[in-house]
Amino acid sequence: MSIELRHLRCFLAIAEERSLTRAAAALHLTQPAVSRSLAALERHLGVRLADRSTHHLDLTPEGRAFRDRAAAAVAAFDDALDPARLHHRPLRLGHAWSAFGAYTTPLLRRWQEEHPDTPLELLRIDDRTAGLARGEVDAAVLRGAVDTPGLVTALLFTEPRVAAVTSDGPLADRAALTLDDLASGPIVLNTVSGLTTLDLWPPGSRPATTLTVGNTDDWLTAIAAGRGAGASAASTAEMHPHPGVTYRLLTDAPPVPVLLAWRATAPHPALGALVALARELSGGD
Template sequence: MTADLRHLRAFLAIADAGSVTSAAAVLRISQPALSRTLRQLEQHLGARLVDRSTHHLELTAEGRRFREKAATAVAVVDEALDPARLRPWPLRLGHAWSALGRHTTPLLRRWKERHPDTPLELLRVDDRTAGLLSGKVDIAAVRAPMIPADAEGLLGEWLRNEPRVAAVPADSELAEKSRSLTLEDLAAHPIALNTVSGLTTLDLWPEEIRPEENATIGVANTDDWLGAIAAGNAVGVSTSATAEMHPHPGVVYKPLAGAAEVPLMLMWRETPRGSGRPGHPAVPRLVELALDVLAGDARGTA
């Protein structure tokens, strides 16, 4: 038996739905037929992808690794068969939040001037690799600590280090301080944490002043993060790019002393030789232009 695209779609539906029953409903096939398709794929790969021994369906370690490959393969096929892709092939630049900060607009404008035949699409994808591992984008602006430790096949180019900033309610005592804030200043307040695509975790605080887990407010994206802070419900930590891209009348950004800077990188998927999986040919040109834009800013000319 040779596995084909049908098997990949079936596996991804199961992984996304979290159960064979729900996935079968989405695919509009019977549960036994879907279970059979999954078994065929596992037999072809010689590995168990789904752990059926627990009450809730979970992917095995092999399943989690294969999910990334399957998603990429399906995305490439769908793109190849999309009639719209016969027209100019857009280069998709992903970001989870704040893109390249103040360098975002110069990059987009300069790309349009230099490469008018290749549209550059800026896409916000709320996950830690900004859509890179799922195949939703060709290249992504990510902050290095956000990349999952088990992510494989990624290449990257360092752009700059971003200083961290504190985000506090505009009417708070912290906003009125003339000095930089510290992690200790923030520790006495509820902390807003973007648990889907954010950079900050409680591990940023030294153990002796680390806030309690129950003293956090979990949010799913930057908009909700800003809303929680502006409402006076929490404080937050991000990088200077957020201050540049997301000014908010209810939020004041303050320099944060004593916290390490964050590397900003462009990352893309490695294309294995002979894999038949194409990468976008314009990726190297975007990396070169991004470095040029940042170098110009450093010279005061961007």
């Protein structure tokens, strides 16, 4: 059985719904048809894409990797099939939590003035590539190293790292902090869309205790509640103030690169103008 575009669309629905029954309803197909499509893909690829039981369905690591490639392939096919649509649809710009930091509002205003026929949609997506790898956006503002295959990046600027600590805790009284200061207590890590990992600390002085969350809102809530401290980029302090969280400069942490990224295939026609404007406003090369 040959693999067709419908198999990819079916798999993306399964990945989105986490259920064969709900995927079938979304696609207006029967559940056996959806099951056969998934099985055909797995036979063709030679790997299991989903672990399914009576009550739930989860993607395997191979399934998560294939979901990203399938989404990019479907997006590229749709764009190629209707190229005129690219000249009229909005330019979708993803970000995981802080967009362009202080440059966000100036960029949105300038874009509206200079490109009124191409709306720029700023979308927060809690994902390491802010939806770019899955084809949900045309470009994304990313922080830190980017090693996702098929993406092109442009460095815009770098920003210092800051510590985020409980406002009524002892670390909030300090003017600046070090990585050792944070390592003495629990560290809150956003493992879905965040920047910080334990690799930020030298191997011999890493925090002994961590708390993992899935988005910036839960990260802030955990820190405000005194469950641990966090580390992030300086723009987080500006874009996400919180009455229970105090930000302090991390004096011995490396700066964070801020990148504009896009897929190498089928870029939006207005992408070049976005890159040029972002570089102009941020002073990027």
